[in-house]
Amino acid sequence: MTDLTLGQPPVHAALDFFDDQHPPAGDFLRDVLTGLAATPKSIPPVYFYDAAGSALFDQITDLPEYYVTRTELALLDRIGPELAKRAGPGAVVIEPGSGSSVKIRKLLSALDQPAGYVGLDISGEHLIASCDELARDYPGLHIGAICADFTTGLSLDHLPLPKGRRILFFPGSTIGNFEPDAARAVLASFRKGMREGDAILIGADRVKSPQTLEAAYDDAQGVTAAFNMNLIARINSELDGTLDPALLKHVSVWNAEKSRIEMHLEAREAQQLQVAGRSFSLAKGERLHTENSHKFTPESFQALAESAGFDLLESWSDPAELFSLHWLEPKAKA
Secondary structure: OEEOOOOOOOOOOOOOEEEEOOOOOOOHHHHHHHHHHOOOEEOOHHHHOOHHHHHHHHHHOOOOOOOHHHHHHHHHHHHHHHHHHHHOOOOEEEEEOOOOHHHHHHHHHHOOOOOEEEEEEOOHHHHHHHHHHHHHHOOOOEEEEEEOOHHHOOOOOOOOOOOOOEEEEEOOOHHHHOOHHHHHHHHHHHHHOOOOOOEEEEEEEEOOOHHHHHHHOOOOOOHHHHHHHHHHHHHHHHOOOOOOHHHEEEEEEEEOOOOEEEEEEEEOOOEEEEEOOEEEEEOOOOEEEEEEEEOEOHHHHHHHHHHOOEEEEEEEEOOOOOEEEEEEEEOOOO
16 A cells, blocks of 8 residues: 555555545635624534534435435446446546445446546545545555645545546435535536546436425435534534524425525524624524535536536436436547
């Protein structure tokens, strides 16, 4: 194994390499103070995923209302032979924002003798644990890990990768969490790091009835509400916040104009609060915007892909057309 971490000795024996690009950590305090001072108020969704938030999200993926994960997994099972044909033998799979090992295992098992896998995530501890587990279960596969922020692009040329075709795997409709211009920029940054013949397999959630979407983000058991409210627990415990969770409620709404589901925390009554010694107020009914999840039609997703420099070569969806996977390849350079 090769450890590329600034000359440090190898410590992740199961991996073929670990490349720590030392991505800057988000500034939780700065972003909360800025968001509470803004109009309308908001907090970036990246702060959902501390240990408690990640555990709650794992519970969300198993809820009856949350169709996304089970639909995508079933779709991967169904189209596995087509993906193997598209990718060809000896592919190298690269997963920006590597998450659930269930999805990548389905893809790796479907492909024709894949040559390697590279997980890429901003959280080094989580990344190493998941890649180590894959390396133990796929002993013949060249497996590495990159600790980096995928939104700034892909830096791969210095890595000891097998020579096979590279397939970027970007499942779960993560692309929908970005505003349209930011989503285009993320895809364009991927495009710059790809070679001719490389491809992206990307998930995208579909536009559907507002009732289905709002239920998926406001389940009957209240797990999504707890996931949203965990932000308040983090602010109070980590930033000396004085927010009273009993004075806030989880709200999920479909914004038809922007084709997105939105999550908010709404004030049940007017209140004063402090964070790190700074004072803020919330009026009754005022909302703290915590997440967007954009949904796509086949036409809107194709337009996004093409605007970022890709040709959409094939799309697959489930029978109910809840969710889609798309195969993108870089447009030929003029």
